[in-house]
Ligand code: SF4
């Protein structure tokens with residue numbers, strides 16, 4: 007700590023603080039325009055000028071000057087005020103001053119400062135800027151006439167998003183912020199630049215002119231898309247969510263969001279939301295009352311042994327807990343979520359290898375680590391804000407990044423990052439080879455060597471020596487050895503991997519293989535170490551923690567569909583899931599759903615699956631309910647409703663609670679009671695209450711008991727030369743199928759496509775957007791081709807989010823599906 | 830006091846008035862001349878055949894009776910205009926704050942004060958009605 011004097015007050019500040027930060031910590035306000043606490047100091051605007059006695063009273067920028075012992079700072083003197091006024095007058099010289107039509111009005115730093123410093127006239131005169139406004143993309147409007155050249159957008163896009171879409175172009179008075187060759191903006195559309203722009207130069211178009219900043223209530227919530235668990239502030243007016251509002255103090259990510267979180271909120275108030283229960287009468291779904299609907303549902307599910315339930319991992323912890331009670335109450339063990347396999351990495355892999363179905367690392371370990379081993383570059387697409395953490399770790403903290411993936415991707419472009427592109431489906435094999443290499447290179451940690459099962463494991467893993475594995479996974483033994491050495495000899499190292507319905511290869515075997523690697527290298531626990539599973543949906547981890555998956559003789563989600571076909575299951579309760587689109591093998595799912603006696607579905611939207619339902623119950627979105635979500639790394643966060651429920655919809659909690667009562671059970675009627683029950687029954691949640699979760703949430707306690715287990719590893723089937731290996735995965739703009747109802751994501755990524763390598767494309771004479779036909783054992787489909795440099799030869803990538811032309815027509819749930827491809 | 834004095838005083842005043850010019854205005858045959866600063870019914874100002882209002886939301890914000898409804902929209906040139914502009918005259922207290930707040934001189938108050946009507950709906954002055962008052 008350093009002692010200094012600011013405005014005659016004795017204060018202390020950390021050694022590496024700037025004057026601005028020191029003042030802020032001590033509650034002294036210094037005006038800023040170009041500074042942001044997430045970004046490196048820049049010093050462009052000179053709004054933060056202060057006087058420092060030791061510097062002969064010169065005016066210096068507070069945001070770039072570090073504090074020193076004994077410094078005497080004055081933040082406001084007549085001279086400083088004069089200087090700041092001059093800064094503002096010069097900024098306003100070419101500024102259009104169209105506050106009445108500028109969406110930033112009321113939330114504009116320039117407007118506020120002009121008001122504070124009483125700038126009502128200007129001593130200078132010049133023309134206003136005449137830049138063309140960029141309306142070329144549907145999400146971000148760029149009006150460079152209002153830009154004050156603070157450079158925040160340029161810096162955030164570079165430093166945190168690592169996209170680098172924006173830069174300063176031109177010189178002197180001609181300077182402006184532009185994209186490559188001064189063309190239209192075409193980027194990730196994360197909106198980070200919009201969030202930090204102090205003026206109305208960058209604006210969110212979906213929110214344009216919808217409401218004034220001051221007219222909205224700002225309400226905290228948790229993003230309902232992926233498992234990162236980003237905090238959100240929603241701008242609410244008249245019971246509608248109109249936008250997301252940037253709050254730089256929110257969450258580990260300090261207000262950063264991805265395109266889905268920032269621009270995908272529209273599904274909440276989407277007109278297609280179901281408002282009334284629908285019941286099938288004479289073949290058609292017609293509206294009915296809740297009483298009738300619930301009575302019917304209760305009577306159908308009563309026979310537990312013939313009933314199964316599958317839930318979306320988007321329910322709250324309380325809902326899962328209650329749902330489990332309902333199923334147990336009616337005597338059914340057949341309940342599951344996430345297609346039954348997307349959670350296996352945790353529920354089976356981690357559970358047997360680490361002793362509990364939870365990650366041993368947390369998101370905030372990423373920046374404290376020395377080396378990150380990321381499985382699949384897709385981790386950036388599946389969990390973009392964790393991707394930002396990786397960007398910062400690598401670029402700012404010097405953390406090494408190694409990626410093993412079946413394709414190249416954005417993460418691999420980070421400085422010093424190495425991507426090991428393996429053959430599709432060989433990830434477990436490759437990780438085994440890394441383990442074997444760690445043992446061969448004698449880098450095994452002493453704790454691992456003393457594990458009882460070490461000897462047996464070491465013997466078994468010999469079959470996967472780098473030499474043997476090399477040809478099967480397509481990575482040379484030297485590379486495997488160097489990666490293994492790199493990982494094991496780093497002081498701190500961490501493993502990250504996504505799971506999800508689109509990643510069937512990321513199963514229990516891969517999780518076990520990865521756990522083995524961490525155990526061998528002694529990186530299971532500790533700061534900057536451990537395994538971090540990135541689960542697909544906002545509450546995937548919670549679904550696992552609350553035990554909403556079958557144990558014992560219960561059927562898992564995909565077995566349920568088998569059981570329907572052979573008549574063992576007659577009633578299916580789907581909560582929020584849309585298996586017709588998202589589960590493997592569309593034909594099989596449809597066949598089973600048709601065979602069902604009774605299908606009850608709770609859903610926000612009339613989905614493809616609703617067409618098979620006998621009873622459709624309108625559910626409420628996360629913005630309309632209360633509960634907790636547990637995100638990647640076991641972060642439990644509480645959220646309250648921000649708007650009233652849509653139409654007559656009810657929360658899944660209310661629906662399940664009513665069903666418990668109707669089937670003769672007893673149920674708590676509010677989520678906080680259930681949460682208390684969760685806290686008292688689940689070890690990881692012990693001691694948590696809504697009150698003490700507060701705004702920051704809490705982390706589940708994880709007890710580890712490492713064990714070395716040889717994973718069952720299959721060499722990927724070698725494809726025939728004329729065939730392609732189909733891999734599915736996630737897109738940056740989408741999460742599950744829900745984001746299709748958010749306008750923002752659909753603006754920039756409206757439809758599915760098949761991505762192939764440039765070499766294959768030129769060999770087959772396929773050009774961008776050509777329609778290509780893909781045929782597998784289970785079906786055939788046509789998609790627009792996308793030709794890219796990141797996909798290796800012989801591989802075709804298709805995203806799994808889209809209801810129109812869903813990939814499950816040809817994808818039957820194998821990590822790699824051989825497909826024939828023709829024009 | 831003489832009990833008749835007050836009565837006589839009163840009658841004197843009555844007598845005085847008998848010979849004075851009457852102050853009663855024969856409304857509606859006789860119409861008042863309102864001052865230019867009179868705060869009557871609102872009107873939206875026009876410029877180039879279009880409402881000047883840019884839907885800045887300042888008047889609904891400042892209005893103490895919360896009787897102004899503005900809904901902004903984007904036109905073909907990406908400009909902001911008021912797709913909805915309504916004043917609920919039942920609630921308006923004729924304070925004139927809206928006129929004062931308007932940054933583009935889009936709204937004024939006219940001398941019109943005959944605002945009685947038969948149905949509640951008729952007190953809602955839509956953009957079209959406010960524009961008619963040239
Ligand atoms: S950027 Fe700020 S000062 Fe400039 S027009 Fe918009 S609100 Fe007004």
Ligand code: SF4
Nearest residue numbers: 163193195196197199
């Ligand atoms: S939206 Fe994101 S990626 Fe695009 S320019 Fe802004 S910060 Fe960069």
Ligand code: SF4
Nearest residue numbers: 153154156157159203
């Ligand atoms: S566009 Fe906004 S954030 Fe970027 S330099 Fe201009 S004022 Fe700053």
Ligand code: SF4
Nearest residue numbers: 229231232236264267
């Ligand atoms: S989708 Fe995931 S990464 Fe994006 S804002 Fe939501 S929680 Fe964060």
Ligand code: SF4
Nearest residue numbers: 882883885886888931
């Ligand atoms: S203050 Fe003027 S410009 Fe703004 S909404 Fe009211 S009338 Fe329109």
Ligand code: FES
Nearest residue numbers: 040049051052069
């Ligand atoms: S805030 Fe310090 S120079 Fe801009």
